[in-house]
Amino acid sequence: MSTPKISVRDVEKIFPVGNEEFVALGGVSLDIADNEFVTVVGPSGCGKSTLLNILAGLEKPTGGTALVDGKPVSGPGPERGVIFQQYALFPWLTVRENVEFGMRTAKVPGDERRRAEHFIRLVGLEQFADALPKTLSGGMKQRCAIARAYAVNPSILLMDEPFGALDALTRVRLQEQLLETWSKDRRTVMFITHDVDEAVFLANRVVVMGARPGRIVEVIDVDLSYPRDEDMRLSPEFGALRNRVWHSVYHQRQIKEPAQ
Amino acid sequence: MAVINADATRAATPRTRKSRTFLVLNTVSVVAGVTIWWGLSLAGLQFPSPAEVVAAGWTMIQDGTLVTDVGASLGRVLAGFVLGSVAAVLVGFVMGWYTVARGLFEPWIQFFRTIPPLAMLPLVLVLMGIGESPKIFVIFLAAFLACVISTYQGVVSVDRTLINAGRVLGAGDGTIFARVVVPASTPFILVGMRVGLGSAWGTLVAAELLAAQAGLGHRMQSAQLYYDLPTIFVGIITIGVLGLIMDRLLMLAGGKLTAWQENR
Ligand SMILES: Nc1ncnc2c1ncn2[C@@H]1O[C@H](COP(=O)(O)OP(=O)(O)O)[C@@H](O)[C@H]1O
Ligand SMILES: [Mg+2]
Numbered sequence: 001m002s003t004p005k006i007s008v009r010d011v012e013k014i015f016p017v018g019n020e021e022f023v024a025l026g027g028v029s030l031d032i033a034d035n036e037f038v039t040v041v042g043p044s045g046c047g048k049s050t051l052l053n054i055l056a057g058l059e060k061p062t063g064g065t066a067l068v069d070g071k072p073v074s075g076p077g078p079e080r081g082v083i084f085q086q087y088a089l090f091p092w093l094t095v096r097e098n099v100e101f102g103m104r105t106a107k108v109p110g111d112e113r114r115r116a117e118h119f120i121r122l123v124g125l126e127q128f129a130d131a132l133p134k135t136l137s138g139g140m141k142q143r144c145a146i147a148r149a150y151a152v153n154p155s156i157l158l159m160d161e162p163f164g165a166l167d168a169l170t171r172v173r174l175q176e177q178l179l180e181t182w183s184k185d186r187r188t189v190m191f192i193t194h195d196v197d198e199a200v201f202l203a204n205r206v207v208v209m210g211a212r213p214g215r216i217v218e219v220i221d222v223d224l225s226y227p228r229d230e231d232m233r234l235s236p237e238f239g240a241l242r243n244r245v246w247h248s249v250y251h252q253r254q255i256k257e258p259a260q
Numbered sequence: 261m262a263v264i265n266a267d268a269t270r271a272a273t274p275r276t277r278k279s280r281t282f283l284v285l286n287t288v289s290v291v292a293g294v295t296i297w298w299g300l301s302l303a304g305l306q307f308p309s310p311a312e313v314v315a316a317g318w319t320m321i322q323d324g325t326l327v328t329d330v331g332a333s334l335g336r337v338l339a340g341f342v343l344g345s346v347a348a349v350l351v352g353f354v355m356g357w358y359t360v361a362r363g364l365f366e367p368w369i370q371f372f373r374t375i376p377p378l379a380m381l382p383l384v385l386v387l388m389g390i391g392e393s394p395k396i397f398v399i400f401l402a403a404f405l406a407c408v409i410s411t412y413q414g415v416v417s418v419d420r421t422l423i424n425a426g427r428v429l430g431a432g433d434g435t436i437f438a439r440v441v442v443p444a445s446t447p448f449i450l451v452g453m454r455v456g457l458g459s460a461w462g463t464l465v466a467a468e469l470l471a472a473q474a475g476l477g478h479r480m481q482s483a484q485l486y487y488d489l490p491t492i493f494v495g496i497i498t499i500g501v502l503g504l505i506m507d508r509l510l511m512l513a514g515g516k517l518t519a520w521q522e523n524r
Contacts, residue, residue, distance in 0.1 A: 058424050078430040088425035092443045092520040101439070102429035134522045152429060 003070045004031035005156065005188045006055060012063030013050050013214075024050045026213030027064065034155075035186045039203040041193055041249055047214025048192045052160050055190065056082045068156065078106035081149030081187075085161040087141040089133040095120060095144050096129040102152040119147040122181060139170040146178070150185070159191045163198065175201055176229070183226055196246045201233060206241075208248040218248045308490040313497070316490035325479065330498065332474040333464060336392065340399025341460045345453050347400070348407035352449075355408075356415025357437065369408055377402040377463050381470060395467045402463040407452035414448025415441055447521060450514035457510055461503045 013025040025047045032038050040048050053059040054066050057076040066073045068080065076082075089098050099116045120129050123143040133141055142162055149157060163171045175198060182189065193199050199206045203222050210217040222241055224232060232238055294310055301309040308316070320326035351369075354361045377398045388394040418441050426440045468477025476495050483491035 056424075056428055058427065076428045076430070080428065082425070082428040084421055084425065086421050088419075088421045090422060090425070090440065090443070091522065092446075101426075101431075105426070105432075105435050106430035132520050134520060148429070 002034075005034040005036070005069065006030075006032040006190065007067040007070070008051070008055070008064070009067065010064035011051070011054060011061045011066055013047065013054065013059070014062045023213035025054075025061070026215055028214065028216055029064075030207060030216060030219075032188060032190060035188055037182060037189045037191065037202055037204050038207060039191045039193055039199040039205075040207045040209060041196060041199040041245065042209030042217075043211055043249065044194060046209045046211035048209060049160055050214065051209075052082075052158050052190065052192055055156075056080055056158050058082075078102070078152050079154050080156045080158060081152055081154035083142070083145050083149050083157065083159040083162045085164045087133070087138075087145050089141055089144055089148070091133050094130050094132055095125055095136070095147075098133070098144055099148045099151050102148055106152045116151060119151045120144075122150065122185075123147045123177070137170075138166050139174055142166065142174065143177070146181070150181070154187065156188045156190070159189065161192050161194065164194070171195075171198070178202070179226065179228060196242055196249060197233070200238060200242050200245055201228060206245050208245060220245055220248065306489070308493055312490045313493040316488075317494045317497075320491070320494060326494070326498070328474055329476045329479045329495075330502065332478075333468065333476045334502070336395050336468075336475065337399055337460050337464045340396045340464070341403045341457055343396070344400040344403025344460065345407050345456060348404045348452065348456070349411050349449055351404075352408045352411025352452075353415055353437075353441075353445075355412045356445075357441070362412075369405065372401070373405050373409070377405065377459070378466050381467060385471060390471055395464070395471070398467050399460045399464050402459040403453075403456035406456035406459045407449070410452025410455070411445060411449050414445030414452075417448070418444040447514075447518045450510070450518065454507065454510055454514070457506055458503070461499075461506070465499055 008028055008030040011025055011028045012023070015022045015024055028047075028051060040051070042048055050059065054061050055068070055073060057073050057080070068077075090101065093101065096116055099119055100112055103112050103115060117126075117129075120126055123146055125140060125143055125147065128136060128140065128144075133144070136144065145162070163174050166174065179202060189202075191199075191202055200222055206220045206222060207216055208218045208220065209215065220241070224237060224241070297307065298310050301307040301312075317326065320329075351365060355365050356362070380401060381394070381398055384394040384397055388397060422440055422444060423436055426436045431439065464475075465477040468475040469481045476499055480492050480495035483489075483495070
């Protein structure tokens with residue numbers, strides 16, 4: 001097999017908290033193949049964001065290495081797009097200007113306007129291209145953030161609970177749209193969530209993490225074909241996988257740590 | 261969605277009605293105030309009546325003294341205010357961006373902030389003579405000190421996520437600064453400038469009371485020698501009106517610049 005797109009080798013992250021040390025990640029290893037869609041679930045505080053930030057180049061691991069295309073990550077780079085839970089749109093720029101921001105800074109070749117237009121259409125925001133973020137709903141903001149990330153043409157998308165702040169219905173719609181966009185325009189995706197349904201619905205593989213120390217508990221393959229739709233969500237196969245992931249996420253204490 | 265819209269329309273009507281009520285109350289209050297003033301002057305208090313003040317104002321407009329005074333005062337305040345704001349924004353940014361600069365500037369700014377700029381006037385007059393520069397300098401100081409901390413706070417409180425968003429989109433330090441930090445701190449700078457303008461205006465008039473050959477403060481000071489109350493009143497009213505106009509203009513410009521803010 002060729003080198004994995006993303007390779008996390010014994011990554012450790014220790015935060016100093018006062019005079020103590022807090023182990024946010026205690027030796028995490030994970031390979032993600034090119035064009036794979038991997039979701040990461042786990043209880044809050046288990047180091048999901050920390051892992052993503054390390055891959056994004058926003059934080060440095062205190063041990064181990066994170067490799068992208070076989071090269072160690074040494075900072076943010078245009079081949080890795082990041083989508084944050086809080087949208088992180090520049091509120092003083094319009095939708096179009098937000099999408100163009102990255103193209104300009106990352107010096108994406110070609111006609112900026114046309115490309116921006118393309119990605120704005122891809123996420124269905126063409127009628128709001130000249131609107132300021134404050135006039136958009138949460139779902140629209142996140143779609144704009146997705147267009148902005150896509151516009152830089154990254155081969156990897158790192159998404160940190162992107163739909164976490166949205167209502168259930170918007171969430172499901174955006175999941176379907178994301179898969180649609182992804183199937184039209186494949187990238188390697190690492191998608192963090194705390195929603196088990198979301199994790200199973202989107203992924204080729206679900207990575208279950210646990211806390212104290214942050215670690216990978218289990219990796220579960222999702223043998224469901226794409227495209228995925230509502231019927232799939234209601235199928236017994238989906239239900240069985242969801243139960244398995246759910247169990248792995250919410251009963252890890254009892255399994256791993258017997259009562260003291 | 262529908263619920264929110266219904267709420268918004270329902271809320272809009274009482275709000276316009278409320279603001280109209282407010283306007284009426286404002287007008288009533290001003291008219292009542294002037295009437296009481298008139299009454300008091302008729303009752304034999306040492307006050308000039310509104311009519312006398314208007315007459316004095318008219319004379320001063322006709323003989324050109326009011327225009328000269330306003331020109332002199334505005335020139336000083338604008339020069340000091342613009343210089344002070346520009347310096348404050350530069351220093352504030354440098355302080356917010358570089359820890360070393362913060363460490364070096366901070367004690368001086370904290371120290372001078374506790375001194376009213378006017379208290380520097382005697383020293384400044386000795387050092388800079390009695391021309392325009394000492395007055396402009398104290399106004400500069402007033403505007404600068406009011407604005408610098410605010411700018412600095414704007415820079416340090418820029419949302420980390422926005423900076424990270426810029427970085428993952430490939431922006432270097434320069435771009436992050438120009439396209440993220442500067443726009444994100446604009447609201448803070450504007451608040452600082454508004455406070456700075458008020459402080460500059462107040463300092464100006466006081467500086468002119470102490471040492472000037474022209475200007476609104478100087479005019480009132482010399483009127484005091486002749487017991488010329490109407491001229492003093494004209495001065496006070498002009499100062500108030502000009503201050504209000506400048507503040508509103510700044511607010512208007514600021515509103516345009518920060519129209520992107522979420523909760524306004
Ligand atoms: N800068 C930091 N300093 C100290 N502790 C931190 C820091 N960042 C994160 N942590 C801690 O590390 C743990 C993992 O955080 P995070 O990766 O954000 O978790 P998750 O995204 O899974 O909820 C949390 O307990 C958090 O409090
Ligand atoms: Mg998180």
